[in-house]
Amino acid sequence: MPDLLEQAVEPGEYAGRLQRVRAAMAERNLGALIVSDPSNLFYLTGYDAWSFYTPQCLVLPAVGEAHFFARAMDAAGAAYTSNLRAEQIHGYPEDLVHRPDVHPYDWIAAHARELVPAGADVGIEGDAHFFPVRAYLALDNGLPGHRLVDSGELVNWIRLVKSPHELRQLRIAGAIAAQAMRIALDQLRPGRRQCDLVAEIMAAQAIGTPEHGGDYPAIVPMLPTGEAAGTPHLTWTDRPFRAGEATTIELAGVFGRYHAPLARTVMLGDPPQRLRETAKVVADGMQATLSTIRPGVTGSAVHAAFNDVIAAHGLVKDSRIGYSIGIGYPPDWGERTVSLRSGETTVLSAGMAFHVILGLWMDGWGYELSEPVVVTGDGVEHLTDLSHELTIRR
Amino acid sequence: MPDLLEQAVEPGEYAGRLQRVRAAMAERNLGALIVSDPSNLFYLTGYDAWSFYTPQCLVLPAVGEAHFFARAMDAAGAAYTSNLRAEQIHGYPEDLVHRPDVHPYDWIAAHARELVPAGADVGIEGDAHFFPVRAYLALDNGLPGHRLVDSGELVNWIRLVKSPHELRQLRIAGAIAAQAMRIALDQLRPGRRQCDLVAEIMAAQAIGTPEHGGDYPAIVPMLPTGEAAGTPHLTWTDRPFRAGEATTIELAGVFGRYHAPLARTVMLGDPPQRLRETAKVVADGMQATLSTIRPGVTGSAVHAAFNDVIAAHGLVKDSRIGYSIGIGYPPDWGERTVSLRSGETTVLSAGMAFHVILGLWMDGWGYELSEPVVVTGDGVEHLTDLSHELTIRR
Structure with a gap:
């Protein structure tokens, strides 16, 4: 889809960004990184929509493909703006939105379990605006055997020097x-x-x-x-x-x-x-x-x-x-x-x-x-x- | 200051809002509530500024006055739009912003300690967009002897019926x-x-x-x-x-x-x-x-x-x-x-x-x-x- 871009980002540029992020993950011994900052999502995948008011994230394992999780109605749109294939995009059920008893991150954690190496530390974005406390607690609960650690704005620092x-x-x-x-x-x-x-x-x-x-x-x-x-x-x-x-x-x-x-x-x-x-x-x-x-x-x-x-x-x-x-x-x-x-x-x-x-x-x-x-x-x-x-x- | 309001909110209306929030806090046995959702801050105090991208909150004890905490340059503006007196507004130092080692909520927690009854449960807004995980962890660390509990959108529910x-x-x-x-x-x-x-x-x-x-x-x-x-x-x-x-x-x-x-x-x-x-x-x-x-x-x-x-x-x-x-x-x-x-x-x-x-x-x-x-x-x-x-x- 033509978008507000001078020209499309080259696939090689996305690959380079992912590679730099993974190198930084390796330095910190992270088995996976949970990316929820919309700017970081855009940087790594091109995903761009006003959907960040409900939980969404990219689960980036140290090895293997990244997977994107969003509300079902937004997952349908992720293919329009991101470089992800349909198999990498997962929509959680609508009835998880704004519930006191369950949370979208319960569902996300259940799927993330299969993507994260056993026992590995998992990086989270502790100062991101759209990764709320309930998301953190649901993830912590749903990833037993993993330690959640603040990534220290890992992707943001990779973004510092522009291409x-x-x-x-x-x-x-x-x-x-x-x-x-x-x-x-x-x-x-x-x-x-x-x-x-x-x-x-x-x-x-x-x-x-x-x-x-x-x-x-x-x-x-x-x-x-x-x-x-x-x-x-x-x-x-x-x-x-x-x-x-x-x-x-x-x-x-x-x-x-x-x-x-x-x-x-x-x-x-x-x-x-x-x-x-x-x-x-x-x-x-x-x-x-x-x-x-x-x-x-x-x-x-x-x-x-x-x-x-x-x-x-x-x-x-x-x-x-x-x-x-x-x-x-x-x-x-x-x-x-x-x-x-x-x-x-x-x-x-x-x-x-x-x-x-x-x-x-x-x-x-x-x-x-x-x-x-x-x-x-x-x-x-x-x-x-x-x-x-x-x-x-x- | 004249603002985008058909007419100013009557002081009695603010008092009624606070009273309803405190009644709900009492039902849940909360000794204090940490309000960080900008809509809830506006509802309870009239505070209105684009300052929610750095940490800010109202600490509302079950008994006693509410206190507002924001970045120093924003605390200066809080008096323009809110109903709070200068004594209720506290600005944290600029050099706490975007630091990997310290967090504004370390400072806020140190001040909140004096406002919260010993041993009381403290309500937080677990699904609010501008209460990040680092804020939660700093508060948890800075309020020893207190249990942080999700308020379940307590203030949002009070807002449901309009005046x-x-x-x-x-x-x-x-x-x-x-x-x-x-x-x-x-x-x-x-x-x-x-x-x-x-x-x-x-x-x-x-x-x-x-x-x-x-x-x-x-x-x-x-x-x-x-x-x-x-x-x-x-x-x-x-x-x-x-x-x-x-x-x-x-x-x-x-x-x-x-x-x-x-x-x-x-x-x-x-x-x-x-x-x-x-x-x-x-x-x-x-x-x-x-x-x-x-x-x-x-x-x-x-x-x-x-x-x-x-x-x-x-x-x-x-x-x-x-x-x-x-x-x-x-x-x-x-x-x-x-x-x-x-x-x-x-x-x-x-x-x-x-x-x-x-x-x-x-x-x-x-x-x-x-x-x-x-x-x-x-x-x-x-x-x-x-x-x-x-x-x-x-």
């Missing part, structure tokens, strides 16, 4: 992000309701470009306004924008599940001096940050480069200034692996992709500027092309 | 759903890309009505088309619609987090005989289903009423034909409590709300018709006003 195919997807996502942000910055006006601006942003995200339709973002547009801009994750209301207020906008362009997130700040009217100064300092900090990113430096060093710039102005940023990006599903477009923060020892290498986001959330106001980038052989490639200045609309 | 305030929100959501679906049915044309139709749907969902701006839906618009309509949860592509293909559309109108979902089917061109006949049978089945719903009947009886109608035409529907609705956050707008299916013994009562969805997913084609309804004193109130027929566009 040429993935970089093509990210570049298209970047073009969509830039287009959506241009519309947002242009259409934010006093008297317009926040929800009406969001309508234009979401439409731009879905339309994408004439050549490449947009996919849905893992997070809806966020635009804390006025006093609420002191906190980053408030969604919109139907209040009108007002002159004298600043709005921080965070959105993503998405293509074939690959995300390029982007944040900017807009001021309606003359900016207060503190906002104008902050914008200048943050733009300088962005330049310093981006010119630090290259193969061989640590995430911690990148964080320090930003803090060195803002420290000269009496500012400090303890929290991370970026995180690894790529495939995303709700509720997050981060990969939950490398953060650009103090203490991050991971050494950057070519092909990694980051959302560098410089957010300062103060008491009653805030400022955000971001850039999605790919680490190249000797620096960074920007995925978007917008100015790094505060947008002022009068 | 007059909640019904007002649902009616507005219904008006938004009808408007978005009218646009979808009207704008679906041969040659238009699926993503371009989705842009119009999403814009309509956000715009809402002139009086009431729309909120974001827990699920993006789904519109499996052509052969893919044989499975319900595929999202869009950038393929153009084509004459001769049918599309099933499922979307929701949302207001202040309350969802009115709605599904219809559109045929581009002359429908095949099987689709025409199915549409007729399903419309009859919908009428029978809706006229069965009233206080005193079971969910199972409602399911049987539908199957009686379609059985006469050689059709059978094993899976559920509806589920309880109300507050929703990604990835699901169902409440995970009552299903309209065989074996459902819950007796319906006034104030419950359901999405009655008659979906038939066949090999290579499908048909969907739905209606969001509220149970009244003697029947049902429809939340939308669209025809129940197959839409045919030539």
Whole structure:
């Protein structure tokens, strides 16, 4: 089925991904891995549907074929988007859904038993959003003689360095992000309701470009306004924008599940001096940050480069200034692996992709500027092309 | 802060919700309940932000005040949308996020220890999407002397019967759903890309009505088309619609987090005989289903009423034909409590709300018709006003 992909993933690329995952499993002595994170499922099989609100997983034994388990009505659709053969797809009965006494993972565990080598440790995704506690307990109960161990985001770490195919997807996502942000910055006006601006942003995200339709973002547009801009994750209301207020906008362009997130700040009217100064300092900090990113430096060093710039102005940023990006599903477009923060020892290498986001959330106001980038052989490639200045609309 | 609410929830209503939750806790002998489902957090405190991708929860002791725990940058925003006082809101340090060695719930457990009566059982939400396994294990480890027990969707069940305030929100959501679906049915044309139709749907969902701006839906618009309509949860592509293909559309109108979902089917061109006949049978089945719903009947009886109608035409529907609705956050707008299916013994009562969805997913084609309804004193109130027929566009 033609899908939101620049081109289909080569079968050899899927094989390489599986091979790298299995090598990491071998290092940890895992007889099998239970993959439930939708981003990891997409990465390993191409499976893509809004079915993750009921239990589903890929059981990947160290040796032998992977098997996918989902609700019966979704198993029927798995063949449309995944590279799995019908024999690898198993639908559990509908009457296991939302029951207090039985759980889909009772059924999954019974089938997984035949796939997992006797006595082997089985890896699970302990911080995944769609592997609930009841799933864990049912699996633990249904796999006697096996120890369930947290995989430590095993597949997420394999996803860290992107292939040429993935970089093509990210570049298209970047073009969509830039287009959506241009519309947002242009259409934010006093008297317009926040929800009406969001309508234009979401439409731009879905339309994408004439050549490449947009996919849905893992997070809806966020635009804390006025006093609420002191906190980053408030969604919109139907209040009108007002002159004298600043709005921080965070959105993503998405293509074939690959995300390029982007944040900017807009001021309606003359900016207060503190906002104008902050914008200048943050733009300088962005330049310093981006010119630090290259193969061989640590995430911690990148964080320090930003803090060195803002420290000269009496500012400090303890929290991370970026995180690894790529495939995303709700509720997050981060990969939950490398953060650009103090203490991050991971050494950057070519092909990694980051959302560098410089957010300062103060008491009653805030400022955000971001850039999605790919680490190249000797620096960074920007995925978007917008100015790094505060947008002022009068 | 003014928000997407027809009117603010009365403090007395929040008190009543807490009281009912505590009565249910007492029945199960729970010394405290850890609430992590964003819908339950919104129901009990009004807290509303896209912060559920990092750990957050309300610790509700059987006696004494509730306390909310979230990432520091989100705790700052909790006061904007929740009814909690600053003393009840606690932000855990940023450097606990996405670490392999420590977890935010280590920190939360250390604080929860002081709130939970010694030796008491502590309820957790075992099927919630945002209470991962690592959270559970950290809590178990950090609360020695306490037994963690699954609450069995305790708060979700309290949410089942809606208050007059909640019904007002649902009616507005219904008006938004009808408007978005009218646009979808009207704008679906041969040659238009699926993503371009989705842009119009999403814009309509956000715009809402002139009086009431729309909120974001827990699920993006789904519109499996052509052969893919044989499975319900595929999202869009950038393929153009084509004459001769049918599309099933499922979307929701949302207001202040309350969802009115709605599904219809559109045929581009002359429908095949099987689709025409199915549409007729399903419309009859919908009428029978809706006229069965009233206080005193079971969910199972409602399911049987539908199957009686379609059985006469050689059709059978094993899976559920509806589920309880109300507050929703990604990835699901169902409440995970009552299903309209065989074996459902819950007796319906006034104030419950359901999405009655008659979906038939066949090999290579499908048909969907739905209606969001509220149970009244003697029947049902429809939340939308669209025809129940197959839409045919030539």
